[in-house]
Amino acid sequence: QVQLQESGPGLVKPSETLSLTCTVSGGSMSPYYWTWIRQPPGKELEWMGYIYSGGSTNYNPSLKSRVTISVDTSKNQFSLKLSSVTAADTAVYYCARLSPYCTSGSCISPGWFDPWGQGTLVTVSS
Amino acid sequence: DIVMTQSPDSLAVSLGERATINCKSSQTVLYSSNNKNYLAWYQQKPGQPPKVLIYWASTRDSGVPDRFSGSGSGTDFTLTISSLQAEDVAVYYCQQFYSTPYTFGQGTKLEIE
Numbered sequence: 001q002v003q004l005q006e007s008g009p010g011l012v013k014p015s016e017t018l019s020l021t022c023t024v025s026g027g028s029m030s031p032y033y034w035t036w037i038r039q040p041p042g043k044e045l046e047w048m049g050y051i052y053s054g055g056s057t058n059y060n061p062s063l064k065s066r067v068t069i070s071v072d073t074s075k076n077q078f079s080l081k082l083s084s085v086t087a088a089d090t091a092v093y094y095c096a097r098l099s100p101y102c103t104s105g106s107c108i109s110p111g112w113f114d115p116w117g118q119g120t121l122v123t124v125s126s
Numbered sequence: 127d128i129v130m131t132q133s134p135d136s137l138a139v140s141l142g143e144r145a146t147i148n149c150k151s152s153q154t155v156l157y158s159s160n161n162k163n164y165l166a167w168y169q170q171k172p173g174q175p176p177k178v179l180i181y182w183a184s185t186r187d188s189g190v191p192d193r194f195s196g197s198g199s200g201t202d203f204t205l206t207i208s209s210l211q212a213e214d215v216a217v218y219y220c221q222q223f224y225s226t227p228y229t230f231g232q233g234t235k236l237e238i239e
Binding site: 020044045046047056060062094096099101110111112113114116117118119 | 146168174177178187221223224228229232
């Protein structure tokens with residue numbers, strides 16, 4: 001059973017770069033898509049982007065200039081970097097996998113998320 | 127971006143009664159090539175991450191009780207809990223995966239009346 005766990009600083013100063021890592025256990029990272037989703041306090045969920053185990057990425061245009069997602073399959077980890085943060089980036093950050101959907105011996109990852117990590121709160125404040 | 131709008135924002139239902147949550151997308155999420163609706167429903171309990179309940183608009187994920195059902199097509203969708211249990215108190219979200227950026231509804235808070 002695949003499990004995910006986020007790690008990283010809980011407090012980041014404005015204008016600095018937020019960095020988080022998601023460690024995957026209980027399964028291989030290949031050939032799946034891995035994603036970051038955030039949830040500001042009391043607000044809705046925002047998809048930030050995903051990375052394929054082979055390294056290709058797709059980012060939310062609302063964040064595209066500030067976000068970088070990378071993967072290290074040898075360590076079973078993928079990471080998030082968000083630059084030039086402001087208070088508006090204060091949120092619970094979740095890592096998740098795009099759930100595979102398999103039929104007739106082939107699998108795709110249509111775009112729903114399962115499983116999720118427990119989430120980590122990152123506060124942007126001086 | 128596809129905008130997902132849920133209604134109502136909050137809902138109070140008596141134990142054993144039916145709960146209905148609606149989700150409307152700003153454009154179709156029905157893929158004509160495979161006749162599948164690219165919509166999922168999640169349940170989020172306090173302090174926990176969301177958990178997928180339904181995908182393809184009406185397919186229950188493994189282990190999800192059959193009191194949860196999804197319906198609808200195109201731009202209008204519904205999540206129904208046929209007989210509300212105490213453990214169903216949560217916030218429910220719809221999500222479209224028809225196109226990126228994937229987007230979620232604002233959530234519906236379900237409480238016991």
